Amino acid sequence: MPRLIHLNGPSGIGKSTIAQRYAELRPGVLNLDTDRVVCLIGGWRDTFFETFKAAQVLTVAMAEAHLRTGHDVVMPQLATRVSDVEAFEAAAARAGGEYREIVLTAEKPIALERFAARVASGTNSGVDDVVQGRGGAAVVARIHDQLAAYLPLRPGCVVVRTDGCAPGQTYDEVVAVL
Numbered sequence: 001m002p003r004l005i006h007l008n009g010p011s012g013i014g015k016s017t018i019a020q021r022y023a024e025l026r027p028g029v030l031n032l033d034t035d036r037v038v039c040l041i042g043g044w045r046d047t048f049f050e051t052f053k054a055a056q057v058l059t060v061a062m063a064e065a066h067l068r069t070g071h072d073v074v075m076p077q078l079a080t081r082v083s084d085v086e087a088f089e090a091a092a093a094r095a096g097g098e099y100r101e102i103v104l105t106a107e108k109p110i111a112l113e114r115f116a117a118r119v120a121s122g123t124n125s126g127v128d129d130v131v132q133g134r135g136g137a138a139v140v141a142r143i144h145d146q147l148a149a150y151l152p153l154r155p156g157c158v159v160v161r162t163d164g165c166a167p168g169q170t171y172d173e174v175v176a177v178l
Helices: 015-024 034-038 048-067 082-094 108-121 127-133 137-153 167-177
Strands: 003-008 073-076 098-105 158-161
Touching (some): 003 015, 003 048, 003 082, 015 073, 015 167, 034 048, 098 137, 098 167, 108 137, 158 167
Parallel strands (some): 003 073, 098 158
């Protein structure tokens, strides 16, 4: 049964890194990053939130289509609202697949450090520029708090702590819970 593996968590926590490695090591797996999809839509920087909604619709449709081929989808995507996740769950179900949510998290100061390091490295997807323009660390801190409030609403999701872990260790933990 194909799986939609949703890697959830704050910006800079390692979702995209883990998703890329997972897909690279498994032929046929689609690494479906909504941050990349949003950047494909003209004017996305100027109308980020409206464009992001369209990108989410596209991402759900792409995930469902790929699951129908019998292959897994790994999706690094922050979600702090149950309604957003329900769309992912429904797409997996319609495609005859399984939905798995894994939340990558760390203590707030560590999450903020990781986001700052990614911004400083200049290796971000462009979405970090939008986050920076809207408050940077303050936005990431709010996201961290929103995730903390979200987790009790999602008792079936698996939480993987990344404090003090190198990406390889986090990857191994994610694979172990799958």
